[in-house]
Amino acid sequence: MSDGAKHSLLSPSSSNRWIACPPSARLTENYQDASSSYAAEGTQAHSVAELKLRHKLGQASVPPSCDNIEMAEYTDDYVAFVTEQMEGLTNPKLFVEQKVDCSRWVPECKGTCDALIVSEGVLQIIDLKTGRGVKIDAEGNGQLRIYALGALELFGFLYPINKVRMSIFQPRLSNCSTWEMSREDIEKWAVEALKPAAELAWYGNGNYKAGEHCRFCRAKAKCRERAKANMALAAYDFTDPALLENDEIATILGKIDGLVSWASDVKDFALLEALKGVRFAGWKLIKGRSNRKYTDETAVAEAVKCLGLDPYEHKVLGVTAMASLLGKKRFEETIGALIEKPQGKPALVPATDKRQEIYITTAADDFADPIEN
Ligand code: SF4
Structure with missing residues (x-):
């Protein structure tokens, strides 16, 4: 899913931040975005996924080739997920890389949905996320809601839609999250929360508010x-x-x-x-500690081999690298039985976390009288 303009002020992908803290949009509008190799990989994966879906729909004569085994597999999984979503719907139609205009709610806001399914009664948008960073939840996701509103603008009068489903498909974290809202509720949210926040943000008004969303803020x-x-x-x-x-x-x-x-x-x-040369009172720049390293690894290896010694250490690839090398199917067939998942180290997390709690019995519990007086 991609935002219309590269540096659009109120991009759907940053909406959770500017809805919570409207003035952050203008505050950060002139900051540069750092580009990364992950973004380039994501773009490539989206192109492969798009062509696979188009091939499935008969819009492309040959399926795309992809040398990256892991990417080839997870884009196959994405295509299977999108196809599954159409089952059970009445007269579903799939639109791939569908452009939507969300400017009725958010100034100058446009975008492209990775997959959009329109059917009688249900509209569903599906967003492929290829990152390995954090699991993204569909519940309360501003980006998905804004795209859904744009899709309703486009198809809402053609189909009798009363439910909106929004899905995140994040295969590299085994995360597949779907959230459903009635059309009435999402339009109510647009009127009561989205549009007022977008107006504040557009004009640089409203109050600053710190929170979880700050970690995605350029300021x-x-x-x-x-x-x-x-x-x-x-x-x-x-x-x-x-x-x-x-x-x-x-x-x-x-x-x-x-x-x-x-x-x-x-x-x-x-x-x-x-x-860059900025000085902070009471602080100075120093050279950190460093370790020795080879200036030419090949020359080192050759020199050691001349002594009749082996300069290499041989190690089996780690599980993730091995899965990339073999691909998911071959990995399961060949070495699946040799994989174990040890218990994770205990961690203290907020009570709202969805993972199961470990109950520890204390000495006081052992001495507790099981019979209530
Ligand atoms: S860091 Fe947080 S509080 Fe500050 S502008 Fe950004 S989103 Fe708002």
Whole structure:
């Protein structure tokens, strides 16, 4: 799924941020986006996925070739997922890379849906995400909602649509998330939440609000509001008694991830600025520690071989690299039985996390009287 203009001010992909913090849009409009090799890989995967779907629809005579085994497989999985979604729908029609115009709700907002299924009663948009970073949830996803609204503009009067389904297909994290809303609810959200936030954001109005969304903001290191929100922990009332109570530790735990991520954003930013010649009072740039390294690996290997010794270490590839080498099917058939997934290290996460809780029995539980008096 791609946003219409490359640097559109109110892009659907950043909507969760500018809906929560409208003035962030104008604040960051002149910041440069960093391009990455991951983005190039994502573009390639989307082209392969598009051509596969078009081939399936009879719009392309030959299927696309793809040398990357992993990409070839996960784009096949995507095509299978899109096809499955059409089952059980009445007169479904699939549109691939469908352009939508969302400017009724968000100024100058256009985009392209990876896959859009329109049927009698149901409209579904499917977004292929090829990243390995974080799992993206379809629930509460502003980007999917905005594209769905654009799709309703296009097809809403042609088909009697009353349900909107929005799916994220993220094969490299085995994540497939679908969220459904009634057409009435999504249009209500557009009127009550989206349009007012878009107007504030467009004119640079509204209040700054720090939160989870800050990590995708280009001003995240320099933003005063984010700094204020994080520094508020320093104002915590650490008075008596000398040791913190468990309730206080629980409060601090809830703030630590945000604090750590803000602190590292500020440090990274300051280092980059210092490397450009900016000076921060009381700080200086130094050379970090470094390890020795070879200037020419081939020459080193040859020299060691001349001594009759083996200069190489031989190691079996890691599981992810091996899966890429063999492809999912061959990986399962050949070495699937030799793979185990050890228990993960225990971690303390917020109670709202969806993973299953580990219950630890304490000594107090052992002595608890099972009979209630
Ligand atoms: S860092 Fe957070 S609070 Fe600051 S402008 Fe960006 S989104 Fe808003």
